[in-house]
Amino acid sequence: MAKTKKGLSPAFYIVCIVLLLLVAAAAVYYSFFSSRIELNPAGTVGNTAGNLNNAGLFCEYNDTVYFSNPRDGGALYSMTADEQNIRKLYSMSVRNILAGGNYLYYYQLNPSDTDGFASVIGNHSLNRSALDGSHSVALTKDIVTCGQLVDNYLYLQTAGSGQPLFYKLKIDKSEQVKLADFVVNPACAKDGMIYYNGTENDHALYQWNTANDDFMRIWNSNIWYPVLDGDHIYYMDVSAKYRLCRYSLSSQEVEVLTHDRVDCFNVGNGLIYYQTSDAVSPQLKCMRTDGSDPFVLADGVFSNINMTSRYVYFQQYGISGSLYHSALGSRQYTFFGE
Numbered sequence: 001m002a003k004t005k006k007g008l009s010p011a012f013y014i015v016c017i018v019l020l021l022l023v024a025a026a027a028v029y030y031s032f033f034s035s036r037i038e039l040n041p042a043g044t045v046g047n048t049a050g051n052l053n054n055a056g057l058f059c060e061y062n063d064t065v066y067f068s069n070p071r072d073g074g075a076l077y078s079m080t081a082d083e084q085n086i087r088k089l090y091s092m093s094v095r096n097i098l099a100g101g102n103y104l105y106y107y108q109l110n111p112s113d114t115d116g117f118a119s120v121i122g123n124h125s126l127n128r129s130a131l132d133g134s135h136s137v138a139l140t141k142d143i144v145t146c147g148q149l150v151d152n153y154l155y156l157q158t159a160g161s162g163q164p165l166f167y168k169l170k171i172d173k174s175e176q177v178k179l180a181d182f183v184v185n186p187a188c189a190k191d192g193m194i195y196y197n198g199t200e201n202d203h204a205l206y207q208w209n210t211a212n213d214d215f216m217r218i219w220n221s222n223i224w225y226p227v228l229d230g231d232h233i234y235y236m237d238v239s240a241k242y243r244l245c246r247y248s249l250s251s252q253e254v255e256v257l258t259h260d261r262v263d264c265f266n267v268g269n270g271l272i273y274y275q276t277s278d279a280v281s282p283q284l285k286c287m288r289t290d291g292s293d294p295f296v297l298a299d300g301v302f303s304n305i306n307m308t309s310r311y312v313y314f315q316q317y318g319i320s321g322s323l324y325h326s327a328l329g330s331r332q333y334t335f336f337g338e
Helices: 010-034
Strands: 058-061 064-069 075-080 087-100 103-109 125-130 137-140 144-150 153-159 164-170 176-180 188-190 193-197 205-209 214-219 223-229 232-237 243-248 254-258 262-268 271-276 283-288 295-299 302-307 311-316 324-327
Touching: 058 087, 064 087, 087 125, 087 144, 103 144, 137 153, 188 223, 193 223, 223 262, 232 262, 243 262, 254 283, 262 302, 271 302, 271 311
Parallel strands: none
Antiparallel strands: 058 064, 064 075, 075 087, 087 103, 103 125, 125 137, 144 153, 153 164, 164 176, 188 193, 193 205, 205 214, 223 232, 232 243, 243 254, 262 271, 271 283, 283 295, 302 311, 311 324
16 A cells, blocks of 8 residues: 555545544534523423512522522522522522523622612623523623513513613523513513513503513503412502502402502412501511411511512511521511521
C-alpha cells in the first residue's frame, strides 16, 4: 500500500476524519437534547391565585413546598409539606414562585429591593430552573408584577417603560406574544381560563381564554383579586368597603362572607384567611369558605398570606424578616423555624 512522506497510510487519515465527524455529531446531539425543554401536561397551572396575590412566596408541587425564606434574605428554599428536609436551592431573593412539569419559575430581585415594584431597578429577571434549583436561566429581564404558568406559557404582567404590558412567553423562550397594554392579573387560572378583574373602564369579572387569547366580560361587578375555588369566585367587594364575598359561576348568586374591610386574603382547603384593616384593632382572621365559624388567629397587621396543604404562612407587615406559620384550622401560630 502506498505511504505518505511521514509513513502514514491514507486509511489512517480517513479513520481520523470519521472519528472527528462522529465526535462532532455526538456533541451536536447532546447539545440539542440536553438543552431541550420538556413541555407540560395539559391543565398545568403554576401556583394558586391566593398565593400569587400575596407575592407568591410559597408554592406546593408534587409533595414539595418551594418558598422564599425571609430569614435568609428571601432566598429560594424547598421542604416537604410537613416542613421537613429544608434545603436551600438558590441564594438570590425571589417571589412569584411557580412550578410545573420538570421546572421551577421565579422572579429574582436584588437584595436591596423593597416590597413595592414602583421604584425597583437593577438586575431583575424571571428565571427557570430545574426542580432542585440547578441550571437557572433568565427568561426575561422585564419587571414582572405578577406571572402565572398556564400549560406551556408564562402569562406575565409587567411594568413596561411608562405603561403596563401583558404578554405570554413560551417556557422554552421560542415564542413571545404581546397580549394587552393594560393590566391583566393572570394569577387566577384554571382549565385554560384566566379570571381577572377589569382595570380600564370597570372592575368587572373577565375571563381570558388562553386557547385563542380572547377575553370577555362574564359578570358586571366591582371586584378585586378574584380567586376561583370550586364553583365560586372569592373577591374583595370594592363597592362595599372591600368586604369579602363570593360569587357562584353556576347559580350567579352572591354571598357576603364578612362585613370586615379586608386588606388581603387567601382561600384553600375549605378555609379563608384574611387580614382586616380596622384602624383601631386590625386582625388576621380565619373562617370557613361559606363564611361560618370565624375566629381571630392573630392581633395586628399581617401580609403575604400563603397557604399549602398543611399550613398557612404570613408575615408581620413592615418587618421583612418575620415569618409565622399555623396548621390549617388551628387557633395557634408560632414563628416559622422555632
